[in-house]
Amino acid sequence: MKDFTTMGLSPALLKAIQELGFETPTPVQSKVIPIFLKSDRDLVALAQTGTGKTAAYGLPLLQLTDASKFETQGLILCPTRELCLQIVKDLNSFAKHTRGVRTLAVYGGSPIGEQIRALSRGAHIIVATPGRMHDMLRRQRADLSLVRWVVLDEADEMMNMGFQEEMEAILGAVPESARTLLFSATMPRQVAAMAGKYMENPEEILCGSRNSGSDTIRHECYKVHARDRYVALKRIMDSTPGLYAIIFCRTRVETQELAHHLNKDGYHADALHGDMTQDQRSEVMGAFRARHLQILVATDVAARGLDVNELTHVIHYNLPDEVELYTHRSGRTGRAGREGTSIVLIHYREEQKLRMIERILKKPFLQKRVPSGRDVCESQLANILEKVRQVDTADGRLEPFMPVIDKVLAELSREEVLKRFILLDFDRFLTNYKDAPDLNAAMSHGSYGGHETGDRRGARRPEGRLDRPGRVDRPDRSDRSDRPDQAERGERPAFRPRDPDIAKLRINLGRRNSLTPPDLMALINRATPGPQLRLGRIHVTEHASFFEMSRQDAERVMPALNRITHAGREVQVVMETAQPPPGKRRREDLPRRDGG
Numbered sequence: 155m156k157d158f159t160t161m162g163l164s165p166a167l168l169k170a171i172q173e174l175g176f177e178t179p180t181p182v183q184s185k186v187i188p189i190f191l192k193s194d195r196d197l198v199a200l201a202q203t204g205t206g207k208t209a210a211y212g213l214p215l216l217q218l219t220d221a222s223k224f225e226t227q228g229l230i231l232c233p234t235r236e237l238c239l240q241i242v243k244d245l246n247s248f249a250k251h252t253r254g255v256r257t258l259a260v261y262g263g264s265p266i267g268e269q270i271r272a273l274s275r276g277a278h279i280i281v282a283t284p285g286r287m288h289d290m291l292r293r294q295r296a297d298l299s300l301v302r303w304v305v306l307d308e309a310d311e312m313m314n315m316g317f318q319e320e321m322e323a324i325l326g327a328v329p330e331s332a333r334t335l336l337f338s339a340t341m342p343r344q345v346a347a348m349a350g351k352y353m354e355n356p357e358e359i360l361c362g363s364r365n366s367g368s369d370t371i372r373h374e375c376y377k378v379h380a381r382d383r384y385v386a387l388k389r390i391m392d393s394t395p396g397l398y399a400i401i402f403c404r405t406r407v408e409t410q411e412l413a414h415h416l417n418k419d420g421y422h423a424d425a426l427h428g429d430m431t432q433d434q435r436s437e438v439m440g441a442f443r444a445r446h447l448q449i450l451v452a453t454d455v456a457a458r459g460l461d462v463n464e465l466t467h468v469i470h471y472n473l474p475d476e477v478e479l480y481t482h483r484s485g486r487t488g489r490a491g492r493e494g495t496s497i498v499l500i501h502y503r504e505e506q507k508l509r510m511i512e513r514i515l516k517k518p519f520l521q522k523r524v525p526s527g528r529d530v531c532e533s534q535l536a537n538i539l540e541k542v543r544q545v546d547t548a549d550g551r552l553e554p555f556m557p558v559i560d561k562v563l564a565e566l567s568r569e570e571v572l573k574r575f576i577l578l579d580f581d582r583f584l585t586n587y588k589d590a591p592d593l594n595a596a597m598s599h600g601s602y603g604g605h606e607t608g609d610r611r612g613a614r615r616p617e618g619r620l621d622r623p624g625r626v627d628r629p630d631r632s633d634r635s636d637r638p639d640q641a642e643r644g645e646r647p648a649f650r651p652r653d654p655d656i657a658k659l660r661i662n663l664g665r666r667n668s669l670t671p672p673d674l675m676a677l678i679n680r681a682t683p684g685p686q687l688r689l690g691r692i693h694v695t696e697h698a699s700f701f702e703m704s705r706q707d708a709e710r711v712m713p714a715l716n717r718i719t720h721a722g723r724e725v726q727v728v729m730e731t732a733q734p735p736p737g738k739r740r741r742e743d744l745p746r747r748d749g750g
């Protein structure tokens with residue numbers, strides 16, 4: 155295996171990547187860095203996002219740039235503003251100990267005047283989106299006549315977004331002698347054609363097979379009736395504690411509706427789609443990156459700029475219209491050496507499409523059964539038990555309170571105390587999934603299945619399920635779980651205030667801050683002296699917790715909690731109010747600390 159130190163990189167760059175914690179080069183880095191540094195050939199690299207390709211081209215580009223010549227020598231084109239900013243950020247961190255190289259981001263959706271002024275001050279390396287770069291060229295605000303290296307990052311994405319013309323115009327404005335390096339996750343016809351037209355005998359590098367997905371991703375498929383898609387999704391999510399995922403939908407309306415329903419059902423989800431303003435998009439992405447949101451429901455286009463390495467899952471609520479997009483979507487998980495799972499929810503008419511995707515991936519889908527109610531409860535219980543196992547009591551924080559605890563619980567046996575503590579968190583799952591029916595649809599004999607699953611006989615539709623014949627693939631607006639009488643029965647939301655006088659509050663502390671339900675109770679009592687407050691359900695998640703109390707008490711508790719710190723963190727509590735209209739959410743929903 156190659157080592158960064160043997161690749162010909164300068165000590166300044168080696169020092170920077172060591173500080174970034176890069177120990178071993180990724181496959182694309184092992185292949186690209188030596189070629190970029192030591193040969194003059196053009197290069198085509200098939201590499202997914204998240205494989206370390208920014209460093210693969212960025213490190214040599216920084217090394218070869220002559221900072222003493224004040225001219226633009228490198229141009230990197232990429233599909234989105236977010237990626238553009240990410241690349242500049244990465245380049246700047248690689249160049250931390252390299253003197254004098256100036257980089258500049260040029261992208262759409264931001265006032266052009268400022269970027270024109272920045273361009274006039276000059277930059278050695280420009281990182282740009284094709285639309286804005288083309289605009290700059292038309293306005294004669296950019297001089298690319300001395301460019302020596304052009305990098306096309308995510309070339310297939312730029313094509314998909316309709317930037318072919320702009321890319322060609324830009325490539326026409328750089329000297330013929332410039333070296334071109336093209337990076338793409340897939341190799342559709344137009345990308346191959348562009349490589350043929352603008353590159354000379356390029357060196358081809360394959361990191362993973364052509365058009366195939368990453369090896370760190372498991373591909374799983376759940377076959378359900380279209381009307382059960384939403385309930386199946388919730389089951390899958392509920393049986394996966396720790397899930398941090400993007401759910402892909404095909405249209406803006408679907409993302410809004412699904413995010414809206416998930417929120418209503420107690421999940422921390424928001425929509426990301428192309429009709430949002432840049433500020434709204436940034437806000438949602440920021441909340442997702444900071445893990446205030448557990449789930450992002452996105453369209454293909456909107457998710458393009460999002461770079462998050464820790465996603466545990468990508469879920470395809472609908473298969474993409476173009477099978478090639480599947481690789482892009484699923485490539486958002488299993489990044490930077492982590493394992494990830496790509497989950498597809500299909501109905502029987504989509505089996506053909508699934509096989510096409512399998513052929514592209516050169517991998518079969520693992521056919522999974524939608525978890526039963528009992529499966530969900532078992533995984534939640536295991537999660538709770540594991541959390542209990544990991545609670546550290548050794549430091550004696552609880553000792554001063556033991557006499558009170560002993561006194562109050564004296565009449566209960568050990569077994570009874572255990573049961574009650576477990577039920578604090580577990581009860582809602584037992585209730586939600588009581589009598590939950592089998593949701594698995596019959597799977598035909600295919601490469602990904604081959605066996606009949608699910609017993610539909612006697613399967614009863616649970617109350618509160620979203621269902622409306624004819625609008626099969628999306629949650630129904632007339633969601634019956636809105637009605638309190640039915641919402642109380644069957645597969646009802648995981649967490650939702652049941653009474654208008656009960657407020658649901660969200661606190662920015664969770665398991666990550668070692669918060670447990672008793673801690674939360676103690677915290678609330680500490681912040682609000684006086685008679686003890688009555689708490690409803692408490693739900694602790696990784697990054698935040700939720701609890702119920704009367705609205706009257708909530709008005710008193712919120713300002714008190716918002717003044718204190720816990721485990722070195724400023725406490726932020728917000729009331730989870732009625733759902734704002736889809737698409738307008740998060741701004742008012744995000745944790746905010748007035749005057750803090």
Ligand code: AMP
Nearest residue numbers: 176178179180203204205206207208490
């Ligand atoms: P990229 O594909 O360039 O977006 O990189 C994906 C992620 O992997 C980024 O967060 C990089 O910081 C990280 N990364 C890149 N190269 C390495 C490496 N050799 N070792 C560890 N992490 C890396």
